[in-house]
Amino acid sequence: MSILILCDHENGQLHSTTLNTVSAAKQIGGNIHLLVVGDPSGKVAKAAASIGGVEKVLAATNKALENKLAENLAPLLKSLAAGYSHIMAPANTTGKNVMPRLAALLDVMQISDIIKVIDADKFQRPIYAGNALSTVSSSDTTKVITVRGTAFEAAEENGSAAIETLDSAEDAGLSIYMKSELSSSERPELTSAPIVISGGRGMQDGANFAMLEKIADKLGAAVGASRAAVDAGFVPNDYQVGQTGKVVAPDLYVAVGISGAIQHLAGMKDSKVIVAINKDEEAPIFQVADYGLVSDLFDAVPELEKELG
Amino acid sequence: MKVLVPVKRVIDYNVKVRVKADQSGVELANVKMAMNPFDEIAVEQALRLKEAGKAEEIIAVSIGPTQNQETIRTALAMGADRGIHIEAPQDIEPLAVAKLLKAVVVQENPGLVLVGKQAIDDDCNQTGQMLAALLGWSQGTFVSGLEITGEKAIVIREVDGGLEHIEITMPAIVTVDLRLNEPRYASLPNIMKAKKKPLDSQNATDLGVDIAPRLTILKVEEPETRAAGVKVANVKELVSKLKDEAKVI
Ligand SMILES: Cc1cc2nc3c(=O)[nH]c(=O)nc-3n(C[C@H](O)[C@H](O)[C@H](O)COP(=O)(O)OP(=O)(O)OC[C@H]3O[C@@H](n4cnc5c(N)ncnc54)[C@H](O)[C@@H]3O)c2cc1C
Numbered sequence: 136m137s138i139l140i141l142c143d144h145e146n147g148q149l150h151s152t153t154l155n156t157v158s159a160a161k162q163i164g165g166n167i168h169l170l171v172v173g174d175p176s177g178k179v180a181k182a183a184a185s186i187g188g189v190e191k192v193l194a195a196t197n198k199a200l201e202n203k204l205a206e207n208l209a210p211l212l213k214s215l216a217a218g219y220s221h222i223m224a225p226a227n228t229t230g231k232n233v234m235p236r237l238a239a240l241l242d243v244m245q246i247s248d249i250i251k252v253i254d255a256d257k258f259q260r261p262i263y264a265g266n267a268l269s270t271v272s273s274s275d276t277t278k279v280i281t282v283r284g285t286a287f288e289a290a291e292e293n294g295s296a297a298i299e300t301l302d303s304a305e306d307a308g309l310s311i312y313m314k315s316e317l318s319s320s321e322r323p324e325l326t327s328a329p330i331v332i333s334g335g336r337g338m339q340d341g342a343n344f345a346m347l348e349k350i351a352d353k354l355g356a357a358v359g360a361s362r363a364a365v366d367a368g369f370v371p372n373d374y375q376v377g378q379t380g381k382v383v384a385p386d387l388y389v390a391v392g393i394s395g396a397i398q399h400l401a402g403m404k405d406s407k408v409i410v411a412i413n414k415d416e417e418a419p420i421f422q423v424a425d426y427g428l429v430s431d432l433f434d435a436v437p438e439l440e441k442e443l444g
Numbered sequence: 445m446k447v448l449v450p451v452k453r454v455i456d457y458n459v460k461v462r463v464k465a466d467q468s469g470v471e472l473a474n475v476k477m478a479m480n481p482f483d484e485i486a487v488e489q490a491l492r493l494k495e496a497g498k499a500e501e502i503i504a505v506s507i508g509p510t511q512n513q514e515t516i517r518t519a520l521a522m523g524a525d526r527g528i529h530i531e532a533p534q535d536i537e538p539l540a541v542a543k544l545l546k547a548v549v550v551q552e553n554p555g556l557v558l559v560g561k562q563a564i565d566d567d568c569n570q571t572g573q574m575l576a577a578l579l580g581w582s583q584g585t586f587v588s589g590l591e592i593t594g595e596k597a598i599v600i601r602e603v604d605g606g607l608e609h610i611e612i613t614m615p616a617i618v619t620v621d622l623r624l625n626e627p628r629y630a631s632l633p634n635i636m637k638a639k640k641k642p643l644d645s646q647n648a649t650d651l652g653v654d655i656a657p658r659l660t661i662l663k664v665e666e667p668e669t670r671a672a673g674v675k676v677a678n679v680k681e682l683v684s685k686l687k688d689e690a691k692v693i
């Protein structure tokens with residue numbers, strides 16, 4: 136058995152969910168190969184080669200792959216598929232975009248967002264915003280899988296795999312990358328941060344998120360948000376935690392002015408410790424919070440900042 | 445241009461689902477069903493394209509049991525022009541759905557298919573991308589902005605790092621995200637009018653598509669629930685608990 140993993144990366148940095156995906160692959164067992172695309176400096180390929188348990192890194196250098204357009208990347212993955220029993224990717228926006236396209240080209244049914252490996256054919260995945268867990272068995276010869284990073288430990292970076300370059304790829308001529316508007320932040324990345332502090336509609340205004348940022352900077356935390364806060368334009372879309380946003384499971388999650396709708400809980404209820412600050416003592420967020428503080432956030436948050444010294 | 449909008453019938457997003465005692469799935473009997481919220485956004489976008497003179501006809505398609513016709517009627521009440529129902533099992537997989545949609549695309553020849561990015565029941569996030577692959581079309585996924593100019597369209601995609609702008613070639617598949625628009629409600633007169641709009645029904649097996657499932661569901665279970673926590677009296681107590689008890693700061 137051999138497993139191919141499509142690495143995820145951003146701004147020349149290997150995304151930590153790639154390490155989680157390698158751990159999931161190790162549980163399946165077999166030779167693990169990583170594919171890196173859109174990495175002109177070769178920095179990501181080097182980082183990928185240092186992941187323990189990886190046999191080989193394929194660095195696809197063709198220009199058509201530079202921006203990870205699904206129309207160009209899926210055919211490349213298909214051309215490699217014959218050598219692999221499993222093709223996996225972190226369930227991030229890159230993987231979610233390209234893997235179903237690959238699955239259809241291979242005529243297989245993708246298994247999305249797995250949280251547990253039972254064996255090489257059987258996997259567990261959440262459905263209904265994580266309110267039910269489904270164990271499925273696949274009869275397809277090639278398994279196309281996306282992996283929920285928070286459900287698997289990060290593989291160690293203690294390896295030294297060989298890097299092979301791969302030039303073959305074609306531009307399907309269907310789509311053109313134009314530009315990105317990326318949020319830049321010095322804070323840790325949301326899905327891998329040890330502490331996350333999120334604000335909801337109760338924040339009332341984007342400017343008030345500065346209160347959360349101050350605390351985040353004291354704690355080395357990332358800042359997240361509920362859908363309502365994103366929809367209202369308080370913060371950019373990439374802050375959204377939940378069923379249809381990002382899934383996080385930090386050591387500490389602090390929900391401020393968030394009611395705790397099931398769609399939000401879906402993205403954070405596997406956090407180790409949950410704190411809720413909400414002025415409504417009936418808010419459903421308190422049902423999952425280890426520590427609940429019933430208080431007006433405009434009093435509690437500045438006080439918390441002071442208290443943290 | 446015709447616009448095709450697939451709409452899925454799912455448990456209403458406000459309902460807390462219950463797992464069946466025999467672990468074969470979740471309870472669907474006597475549960476409030478509704479159109480998948482992302483599909484409402486897709487229908488709304490199609491309506492806006494029509495209102496802007498960029499689309500002539502909007503066709504809503506639903507694949508599943510007979511009750512899915514209600515979901516099509518909802519789309520018709522919002523303003524879609526006609527409906528196509530394809531009779532199929534409730535738990536049909538995205539790959540089979542994509543194949544059936546391809547058969548509909550071949551029949552109807554739309555210039556655009558607007559799909560919800562994800563269904564809130566199986567949370568698969570696959571159908572649009574699969575349909576694009578089967579048709580060899582370009583795909584704009586997780587879209588919060590769409591501007592069509594003739595043979596091309598510019599889409600703004602919600603990605604992990606922020607937003608991405610790409611140009612796609614028409615005909616195309618666009619999968620819609622939450623911030624593309626806010627769907628309208630159907631008015632009572634429009635609900636009445638929708639009853640008279642054409643709704644054609646066919647059987648999945650008549651479309652010559654293999655819809656046999658590839659995944660077997662072995663069991664569906666409840667996740668572990670979190671033990672209830674405590675309320676703290678003030679910020680001081682919170683900080684000391686986090687430091688001394690939970691040891692997370
Ligand atoms: C298809 C679909 C997908 C969705 N996906 C997501 C998702 O991925 N992520 C997500 O988060 N949501 C998602 N939602 C939305 C979800 O259903 C809720 O609407 C949303 O999470 C509510 O956000 P909120 O808690 O910030 O706002 P509200 O529910 O309005 O809650 C605001 C809270 O703030 C409290 N508050 C107000 N003022 C103060 C104050 N001064 N001090 C203290 N507390 C205060 C209130 O008591 C209240 O509890 C989705 C919904 C749908 C239909």
